[in-house]
Amino acid sequence: MKEKRKIGRGVCVIGAGMSKFGMFPDKDSKELFVESFKETVESVDKGFDPNDIDALYLGNFSNDYFVHQGHWAPIIADAIGHTPKPATRTECACAASALAFKEGVFAIASGFYDIVLVGGVEEMSKCNTAEVTEGLAMAAFPSELVAGFTFPGIFGAIGSAYFAKYGCTKEDLFNITIKSHNNAKLNPKAQLPFTIRDMMNQKIAKAKKKGRTVPFWNDEKEFLRDPKANPVVAYPMSLYDCCPISDGASSMILCSEEIARRFTDNPLYVIGIGQGSGGGLQSPTNDNITSLEATRFAAAEAYSMAGLSPKDIQFSEVHDCFSMAEVIDIEDLGFFKHGEAYKAINEGQTKLDGSMPINTSGGLKCKGHPVGATGTGQLHEVWEQLRGEAGERQIPNKDLKIGAAHNLGGTGGTCTFTILERR
Amino acid sequence: MKEKRKIGRGVCVIGAGMSKFGMFPDKDSKELFVESFKETVESVDKGFDPNDIDALYLGNFSNDYFVHQGHWAPIIADAIGHTPKPATRTECACAASALAFKEGVFAIASGFYDIVLVGGVEEMSKCNTAEVTEGLAMAAFPSELVAGFTFPGIFGAIGSAYFAKYGCTKEDLFNITIKSHNNAKLNPKAQLPFTIRDMMNQKIAKAKKKGRTVPFWNDEKEFLRDPKANPVVAYPMSLYDCCPISDGASSMILCSEEIARRFTDNPLYVIGIGQGSGGGLQSPTNDNITSLEATRFAAAEAYSMAGLSPKDIQFSEVHDCFSMAEVIDIEDLGFFKHGEAYKAINEGQTKLDGSMPINTSGGLKCKGHPVGATGTGQLHEVWEQLRGEAGERQIPNKDLKIGAAHNLGGTGGTCTFTILERR
Numbered sequence: 001m002k003e004k005r006k007i008g009r010g011v012c013v014i015g016a017g018m019s020k021f022g023m024f025p026d027k028d029s030k031e032l033f034v035e036s037f038k039e040t041v042e043s044v045d046k047g048f049d050p051n052d053i054d055a056l057y058l059g060n061f062s063n064d065y066f067v068h069q070g071h072w073a074p075i076i077a078d079a080i081g082h083t084p085k086p087a088t089r090t091e092c093a094c095a096a097s098a099l100a101f102k103e104g105v106f107a108i109a110s111g112f113y114d115i116v117l118v119g120g121v122e123e124m125s126k127c128n129t130a131e132v133t134e135g136l137a138m139a140a141f142p143s144e145l146v147a148g149f150t151f152p153g154i155f156g157a158i159g160s161a162y163f164a165k166y167g168c169t170k171e172d173l174f175n176i177t178i179k180s181h182n183n184a185k186l187n188p189k190a191q192l193p194f195t196i197r198d199m200m201n202q203k204i205a206k207a208k209k210k211g212r213t214v215p216f217w218n219d220e221k222e223f224l225r226d227p228k229a230n231p232v233v234a235y236p237m238s239l240y241d242c243c244p245i246s247d248g249a250s251s252m253i254l255c256s257e258e259i260a261r262r263f264t265d266n267p268l269y270v271i272g273i274g275q276g277s278g279g280g281l282q283s284p285t286n287d288n289i290t291s292l293e294a295t296r297f298a299a300a301e302a303y304s305m306a307g308l309s310p311k312d313i314q315f316s317e318v319h320d321c322f323s324m325a326e327v328i329d330i331e332d333l334g335f336f337k338h339g340e341a342y343k344a345i346n347e348g349q350t351k352l353d354g355s356m357p358i359n360t361s362g363g364l365k366c367k368g369h370p371v372g373a374t375g376t377g378q379l380h381e382v383w384e385q386l387r388g389e390a391g392e393r394q395i396p397n398k399d400l401k402i403g404a405a406h407n408l409g410g411t412g413g414t415c416t417f418t419i420l421e422r423r
Numbered sequence: 424m425k426e427k428r429k430i431g432r433g434v435c436v437i438g439a440g441m442s443k444f445g446m447f448p449d450k451d452s453k454e455l456f457v458e459s460f461k462e463t464v465e466s467v468d469k470g471f472d473p474n475d476i477d478a479l480y481l482g483n484f485s486n487d488y489f490v491h492q493g494h495w496a497p498i499i500a501d502a503i504g505h506t507p508k509p510a511t512r513t514e515c516a517c518a519a520s521a522l523a524f525k526e527g528v529f530a531i532a533s534g535f536y537d538i539v540l541v542g543g544v545e546e547m548s549k550c551n552t553a554e555v556t557e558g559l560a561m562a563a564f565p566s567e568l569v570a571g572f573t574f575p576g577i578f579g580a581i582g583s584a585y586f587a588k589y590g591c592t593k594e595d596l597f598n599i600t601i602k603s604h605n606n607a608k609l610n611p612k613a614q615l616p617f618t619i620r621d622m623m624n625q626k627i628a629k630a631k632k633k634g635r636t637v638p639f640w641n642d643e644k645e646f647l648r649d650p651k652a653n654p655v656v657a658y659p660m661s662l663y664d665c666c667p668i669s670d671g672a673s674s675m676i677l678c679s680e681e682i683a684r685r686f687t688d689n690p691l692y693v694i695g696i697g698q699g700s701g702g703g704l705q706s707p708t709n710d711n712i713t714s715l716e717a718t719r720f721a722a723a724e725a726y727s728m729a730g731l732s733p734k735d736i737q738f739s740e741v742h743d744c745f746s747m748a749e750v751i752d753i754e755d756l757g758f759f760k761h762g763e764a765y766k767a768i769n770e771g772q773t774k775l776d777g778s779m780p781i782n783t784s785g786g787l788k789c790k791g792h793p794v795g796a797t798g799t800g801q802l803h804e805v806w807e808q809l810r811g812e813a814g815e816r817q818i819p820n821k822d823l824k825i826g827a828a829h830n831l832g833g834t835g836g837t838c839t840f841t842i843l844e845r846r
Binding site: 005006007008009055056061062064065068069070071073074075077078082083084085086087088089090091092093099102103105106107109110111112138139140141142145273275276277278279280283293294296297298301305409410413414 | 428429430431432478479484485487488491492493494496497498500501505506507508509510511512513514515516522525526528529530532533534535561562563564565568696698699700701702703706716717719720721724728832833836837
């Protein structure tokens with residue numbers, strides 16, 4: 001890697017939006033993206049004419065598989081009235097739209113385009129759970145598939161290794177689940193906008209109503225400990241450690257730094273971008289499955305460009321497809337030392353009012369994970385937090401200037417890290 | 424569109440390679456790409472250390488569909504020893520790797536990376552013809568699929584419309600087929616390296632040997648006219664109007680202009696890039712299916728950046744998935760007026776020794792069309808011609824300085840145009 005990563009022309013975010021995330025079997029990808037696009041255009045403070053968009057970058061993992069239709073970039077371009085201008089799809093599994101964002105930054109930084117729309121979409125709920133699991137498994141390494149792994153199994157294996165190495169237990173992970181649900185309850189776009197306590201009380205009320213034996217749980221941890229309430233999916237990953245199946249879209253408008261203030265007095269500056277790749281958990285060169293080299297590489301690139309270190313990041317969205325992923329992400333990004341993140345989580349440091357808020361949106365776990373929409377969806381949360389527009393889940397007591405998002409594809413086949421700044 | 428498209432930092436091609444194109448059911452995408460990669464590295468005149476590559480962009484249409492494996496960028500990165508450095512997949516149907524090339528240009532022009540590997544791969548022959556046809560149909564617009572179109576049908580419809588409008592006939596298209604096969608015979612990488620006359624003579628010899636009635640054809644046109652030898656696929660597209668099903672990979676090394684001559688005294692300069700999108704043949708705004716707006720838009724962008732007009736292009740690869748596509752491509756790119764390309768073809772202008780050689784490689788029709796590998800595969804031909812390395816198919820009697828490649832995805836959902844210069 002070069003000593004210092006840099007781009008020749010600064011790039012800003014001037015608008016951001018997203019559809020609600022959830023299961024919408026009666027909506028297609030076009031409708032979902034149009035919903036996001038409209039909100040994105042309306043979010044531009046001083047108004048925005050969509051005809052000024054020079055190019056579109058669209059992240060999508062595999063609508064090819066989920067709805068048997070490919071070549072989505074022009075379909076979406078057509079749906080938003082963007083043709084004949086260029087539209088390009090990016091794909092690296094669950095990191096698809098973080099790469100749409102990165103390519104949008106490059107396209108502007110290169111000088112070729114001035115204003116670019118970036119975003120992502122995925123339409124998963126037309127498939128059943130088994131079909132989705134099989135489709136997502138296409139994002140793993142071939143060697144992992146041959147070994148019988150699906151994604152819950154992969155993150156289960158990572159969890160077991162981490163537990164053995166550092167003494168973490170399932171009890172520690174409960175604090176991630178509880179925190180993510182608490183945050184999601186405050187997010188109107190979230191797929192699972194309820195706390196674990198809400199779910200617990202709802203189940204108790206339902207049992208009472210039906211005259212069944214009322215389940216007895218004193219608190220959320222007892223609920224999460226109960227294998228009937230929270231069955232094991234792939235040990236140590238149980239149901240409430242796993243993100244749901246989702247449909248959704250997200251999008252942002254980027255432009256060159258020199259014209260950003262035409263559109264808003266409060267643009268966000270793209271100060272760090274980074275990306276790494278990896279050869280899978282079973283790669284002969286991988287002697288440690290509790291850390292992803294691709295995340296570490298992506299972070300190093302982004303920190304290099306920003307001239308920052310982990311301590312300068314005030315909050316971050318990270319890729320928590322499973323609770324275990326959140327633990328290793330925040331270690332690999334340098335927010336906590338290896339083997340210590342779970343202790344910091346237990347201390348409440350990653351809560352909304354903690355010293356290092358993580359996944360204030362509810363994360364993939366509770367906001368939802370429409371794969372191709374997740375990358376720019378995470379950056380949407382950074383946008384709202386940095387601009388003080390996160391409503392009830394606004395990070396308290398902090399003058400927010402610098403936030404980040406970490407997106408992960410496959411088993412660390414692709415990882416990205418993006419740092420935004422409010423000036 | 425801006426008055427003048429430009430990039431902030433010049434980009435050069437310093438190496439190019441490709442696997443043989445063909446049907447290789449015993450090879451997988453990794454093996455095909457490694458074959459291309461090795462040739463690409465070896466093509467760098469003054470030597471090249473692959474560790475100097477900062478990032479990889481990989482075009483692939485849908486190995487998800489063809490071999491039920493996604494997330495190919497890191498798989499290929501791993502196969503060539505590129506991890507943990509970034510690897511990104513681009514997709515816009517058959518234009519996938521032209522976009523890998525374009526994103527590689529942007530990544531360098533932005534200043535973020537200095538040396539980028541771009542390329543593409545597709546692994547199609549594991550599927551049978553019906554499966555491939557169904558898979559490729561995913562690249563069409565949903566409205567076209569609902570109407571029962573597959574790609575031969577789409578280009579058949581374009582052909583019928585063109586015939587009706589301009590008086591062209593199937594006889595005129597024969598000259599494209601004959602020319603493409605003549606060129607392919609001179610291309611050691613081509614999938615169908617034989618002339619129509621070779622095929623004709625082979626069939627006659629085979630019939631004689633088996634004691635069957637010897638078919639009687641006086642020349643290639645009689646052969647192509649015979650529905651037994653050249654059956655209709657989707658009128659007016661017959662068998663020899665259609666490209667084959669292919670496996671293959673292609674790749675190029677790009678670097679910033681300022682360091683290019685460290686690697687070669689004969690780099691090619693990327694002087695024009697352009698891309699357009701389209702809403703499909705049945706779009707309510709499309710009143711003319713004999714011309715693709717996306718091609719015209721892509722060409723305008725590329726000519727604007729290069730400061731050139733069509734007459735400055737000395738030769739071009741164009742996207743001839745079907746013979747009919749070649750006709751409308753070379754009109755939309757401005758090489759010939761609308762309705763006149765077929766006359767120029769009849770006059771021999773597009774032959775190897777003509778005034779405007781088209782598809783000197785044999786084109787998709789005869790070199791082969793491993794979808795994701797086609798874009799950089801076309802640019803590979805431009806590389807060889809401009810550097811005088813095209814062997815027996817070297818364009819004669821011309822001081823070649825400027826060549827181009829046009830890549831088309833779907834029904835013009837995506838079109839690109841790329842202009843390279845030797846200085």
